[in-house]
Amino acid sequence: MSSQSVNKQRIQSIDVLRGIIMLIMAIDHVRDFFHLSSVSPTDMANTTPALFFTRWITHFCAPTFVFLSGISANLAGSRRSPGEFSAFLIERGLWLIFVEVVLITLAISANPFYNFIILQVIWAIGISMIILGLFNRLPVKVIGLIGLLLFFGHNLFDLPGLSNPATDSAATKVLFTARAAIIPLGDSHFIFCLYAILPWTSVMLLGYAFGALYRSGYDAILRRRQLRYAGLITLGIFVILRAFNIYGDPSPWAVQRNTLFTIMSFLNTTKYPCSLLYLCMTLGVAMLLLSYFEKIQNKLTGIFNVYGKVPFFYYVPHFYIIRILSIIFLLAWGYTSKDLITPKSPIWFRPPTFGYSLPVVYLIWLAVIASLYFPCRWFGKYKQTHKQWWLNYL
Structure with a gap:
């Protein structure tokens, strides 16, 4: 077997799980632009089970995606010298930050003046890759120990006196406590940091x-x-800490009006910034699925595998497809140029009076992911059989 074919080998369980979360992730993005509702999905007083679980299932996406990115980085390092690997991680991290700021922000906001720069999961992965690139010469066990300390310790900022959203510096917010933090860049431009x-x-x-x-x-x-x-x-840690509201999440659960809503409250962990219990709940399931998918191979996992092989190729276009569709539907509804900008909203072409019920949202989601199946399959085969340098960045 040639060295090139060895380099192109992939681990099916990783690609299958990544494909699943990529498809689930799109539900939330479609909901953002197509669902007509003024209710927060996690507001226990007003949400519905269908709306809550539509949001909750997507909680598994970002942690699993970042975790799998770390695994993939380790495997990429096995094919490079330490110096080459460090340079690769830093370059790729900078590229991902550029994509987040320029491409993803434009897709979400539809604002060509970039008055509102949105920092989400691609930004978090990019910065984390740069940090990993600086740490990669350390032994793997040391890197894992640093990860554990941050993983279990970052919620110390929730303790009284250690953090105050009103007085935290921009650096503290960006590093640890970003709760949808807005950082001004002058009078008319802002950074919206969702991911500490x-x-x-x-x-x-x-x-x-x-x-x-x-x-x-x-x-x-x-x-x-x-x-x-x-x-x-990991799931055991989540259940124990969550059951007694001991540590690990700033929003404790509470008994609700019935059993189902009490379960929903228990599962309603904090994503912004991601809490320890949010990460334990999601990554515990991800680890179990990684183990399970090593033994499963059928037509359904084959479909997931198609998307999971080319996550970047899927991720960026899916945002633009959703956004273009939302504008087309908006115009078809009869909205005009005067509806271009909603007062006090950084998102263009998203009037609060536009949208559909959840069943229609799910139909649009199915159409979006189906439209990307054949392009992803083609690009996956192309990437498997070609070795141009730029393919490492897609």
Whole structure:
């Protein structure tokens, strides 16, 4: 087998899980632009179970995506010298930040003047890759230990006296406590930071440490067992800490008007900034699924695999498809240029009176992901059989 073919080998369980979360993620993005509702999906007083779980299921996407990025980074490092690997991570991190600021911000806001720059998961991955690029010469166990310390320790900022949203510096917000933090860049331009860096970097570093389980020669049965135990322990930590509201989430759960809503409150962990319990809840499931998917191969996993092989190629276009469709539907409804900008909203072409019910949102979601199946399959085959340098960045 040639060295090139070895380099092009992929791990199916990783691609399958990544494909699943990429498809689920699109539900939330379609809902953002097509759902007619003034109710927050996580507001226990007003939400519905259908709306809550439509939002809740997408909570698994960002942590799993960042975790798998860390695993993939470890595998990429096995094919490069330490210096080459460090340069690759830093360059790729800078590229992802550029994509977030320029391409994704434009797709979401539809504002060519970039008055509102939005920093989300691609930004978090980019910054985390740069940090990993600076740490990559350290032993994997040390990188994993740093990840664990950040993972379990970042919610210390929730303790009284350690953080105050009204007085925190911009650096503190961006590094640790960003709760949809708005940072001014003058009178008419702002940064909207949804993803605090270091909590997400902890997930990247832990994923990098877990990547050692996928190195060539590692026993597959042992790997599946370790992933299964790690997933169960992580979920156990979530259940125990959450049950007693001890530590790990600034928003405690509470008994609600019935059993279902009480369960919803229990599951309603904090994403902005991502709490320890949010990460334990989502990554525990991700580890179990990684173990499970190593033994499963059928037509359905084959479909997921198509998307999971080319996450970047899927991610950027899916935003533009959703956004273009939303504008077309908007114009078809009879909205005009006067509806271009909604007062006090940084998002263009998104009047609050436009939208559909949840069933229609799901139909639009199915249409969006279906439209990308064949392009993703084509690009996956192209990437598998070609070795141009730029393919490493897509």
